[in-house]
Amino acid sequence: MEYIMEGFKEAFKLLLSFDSEVYGIFLLTLYVTLMSTVISTIIAVPLGIMIGLKKFKMKKALIRLLYTLMSMPPVIAGLIVYLILSRRGPLGELQLLFTPAAMIIAQVTLVTPIITGIVYNSTRDRGESIRQLAHTMGANKKQAFALLIFELRADLLGAIVSGFGRAISEVGAVMLVGGNIKGHTRVMTTSIAMLQSMGDYSQAIAIGIVLLLISFGVNSILYHSQQVN
Amino acid sequence: MKITVNNLRKTYDGKQVLSVDSLEVKKGCITGIIGPNGSGKSTLMRLISGIEKADSGTVAFEDKKASEETWKGITLVFQKPYLINTTVYENIAYPLKLRGAGKDEISRRVETMLELLELGSIRHRNARTLSGGEGQKAALARAMVFEPQLLLLDEPTANIDPKSIYIMEKAIRHINEKVGATVLLVTHNVRQLKRLCSYGIFMNNGSVEIQGAVGSLFEDLDNTPMGSFISEEFII
Numbered sequence: 332m333e334y335i336m337e338g339f340k341e342a343f344k345l346l347l348s349f350d351s352e353v354y355g356i357f358l359l360t361l362y363v364t365l366m367s368t369v370i371s372t373i374i375a376v377p378l379g380i381m382i383g384l385k386k387f388k389m390k391k392a393l394i395r396l397l398y399t400l401m402s403m404p405p406v407i408a409g410l411i412v413y414l415i416l417s418r419r420g421p422l423g424e425l426q427l428l429f430t431p432a433a434m435i436i437a438q439v440t441l442v443t444p445i446i447t448g449i450v451y452n453s454t455r456d457r458g459e460s461i462r463q464l465a466h467t468m469g470a471n472k473k474q475a476f477a478l479l480i481f482e483l484r485a486d487l488l489g490a491i492v493s494g495f496g497r498a499i500s501e502v503g504a505v506m507l508v509g510g511n512i513k514g515h516t517r518v519m520t521t522s523i524a525m526l527q528s529m530g531d532y533s534q535a536i537a538i539g540i541v542l543l544l545i546s547f548g549v550n551s552i553l554y555h556s557q558q559v560n
Numbered sequence: 561m562k563i564t565v566n567n568l569r570k571t572y573d574g575k576q577v578l579s580v581d582s583l584e585v586k587k588g589c590i591t592g593i594i595g596p597n598g599s600g601k602s603t604l605m606r607l608i609s610g611i612e613k614a615d616s617g618t619v620a621f622e623d624k625k626a627s628e629e630t631w632k633g634i635t636l637v638f639q640k641p642y643l644i645n646t647t648v649y650e651n652i653a654y655p656l657k658l659r660g661a662g663k664d665e666i667s668r669r670v671e672t673m674l675e676l677l678e679l680g681s682i683r684h685r686n687a688r689t690l691s692g693g694e695g696q697k698a699a700l701a702r703a704m705v706f707e708p709q710l711l712l713l714d715e716p717t718a719n720i721d722p723k724s725i726y727i728m729e730k731a732i733r734h735i736n737e738k739v740g741a742t743v744l745l746v747t748h749n750v751r752q753l754k755r756l757c758s759y760g761i762f763m764n765n766g767s768v769e770i771q772g773a774v775g776s777l778f779e780d781l782d783n784t785p786m787g788s789f790i791s792e793e794f795i796i
């Protein structure tokens with residue numbers, strides 16, 4: 332019991348001393364996660380809307396694949412990106428392995444299906460009536476798309492926040508492709524995993540507290556976005 | 561705006577639900593469509609409004625094929641209208657904003673509609689919280705506010721109270737008489753047809769069985785589908 336209390340005390344000291352290594356980890360985590368969320372959003376929102384509205388061959392198969400990818404274990408995403416980026420892989424020449432860019436790619440692989448799936452679901456449920464309303468009001472294509480985004484705004488925010496939450500909390504993918512290199516690719520989850528194995532609980536607890544606070548903030552946004560509906 | 565329909569067919573899941581050889585809706589009049597449930601009334605309205613495509617056949621407005629420009633002057637109010645997740649006022653202002661109307665014009669026109677449909681007291685309410693009747697009135701106001709040349713209404717007064725029906729019929733007459741809009745409305749109510757419409761269409765099994773002046777629908781009722789439709793209508 333004692334060492335846990337001791338750990339918390341040390342953790343707060345560390346946070347209040349603005350330890351540059353710890354804060355460097357926070358900043359890198361936010362950078363990687365925000366970048367991957369933004370890139371995933373740019374791909375996933377139009378994609379989810381398109382799948383929700385359009386009829387095309389193999390749509391059912393595509394949706395089943397999408398649902399499978401939504402629950403893809405992070406290590407699998409990490410492994411795939413690792414194989415593609417590794418020296419003998421198809422994109423090995425880019426030498427991205429063990430860089431923040433590789434971590435962003437791995438998280439985009441993980442998060443894009445999640446956002447796409449959620450956006451697809453709400454578009455399937457409400458997209459067609461919104462499109463029909465836009466038509467009866469005399470909207471052009473651009474205006475119809477704007478109405479769709481406006482009407483699905485709470486769902487879209489929820490999808491993006493879920494994606495962010497998934498990205499910031501996973502360890503497996505970023506560990507595989509980032510390698511947890513100190514000062515270069517070490518993020519919050521990978522350092523907690525490492526510190527725990529080394530028995531350095533105070534720093535692990537300090538980072539854990541901040542990660543929990545971020546999760547809390549993210550879930551508050553999610554909760555409020557659901558209230559809007 | 562005159563509507564001319566020719567050889568219009570629509571099939572859902574291999575079942576033909578609409579087959580209209582020839583139909584004409586007169587410009588500047590209120591025309592009512594009646595017929596049993598499932599006779600294809602809503603399908604016909606959707607095809608005319610252009611939100612759905614027919615399998616074959618044509619719909620022409622003033623003898624011209626519909627285009628981006630024609631759609632801007634045509635609107636449809638659904639049996640269950642979709643209201644935007646914002647205030648009643650903003651819902652009614654929406655088609656004006658799409659057309660780039662100025663602030664003053666928007667406010668003037670929306671106020672006129674709020675008054676005509678007696679929605680003034682709920683102007684700031686979120687449209688999603690409205691009752692069925694309030695929602696129908698808001699949707700009608702939104703469809704009328706930009707003064708369309710053709711107003712399509714699918715059972716606009718189904719399941720709403722008499723006071724709201726009275727207000728909506730008054731508004732429909734207003735846009736027809738004062739703005740000159742052609743109105744095509746589906747109703748399940750024979751009395752409403754007689755009150756409101758000068759022309760009538762009777763649909764049965766996906767086709768138009770009678771079209772003409774309203775009075776002509778009520779001739780020769782013995783042993784006809786229209787006759788049995790009416791006798792069933794008066795049981796309720």
Ligand SMILES: Nc1ncnc2c1ncn2[C@@H]1O[C@H](COP(=O)(O)OP(=O)(O)O)[C@@H](O)[C@H]1O
Nearest residue numbers: 572573577595596597598599600601602603604
């Ligand atoms: N989207 C659809 N998919 C399958 N069947 C439909 C669809 N819309 C209408 N139908 C069928 O077409 C027929 C005509 O429907 P509808 O036009 O709604 O009739 P009405 O409005 O006269 O009650 C009905 O049998 C209905 O079940």
Ligand SMILES: [Mg+2]
Nearest residue numbers: 601602603639
């Ligand atoms: Mg109907």
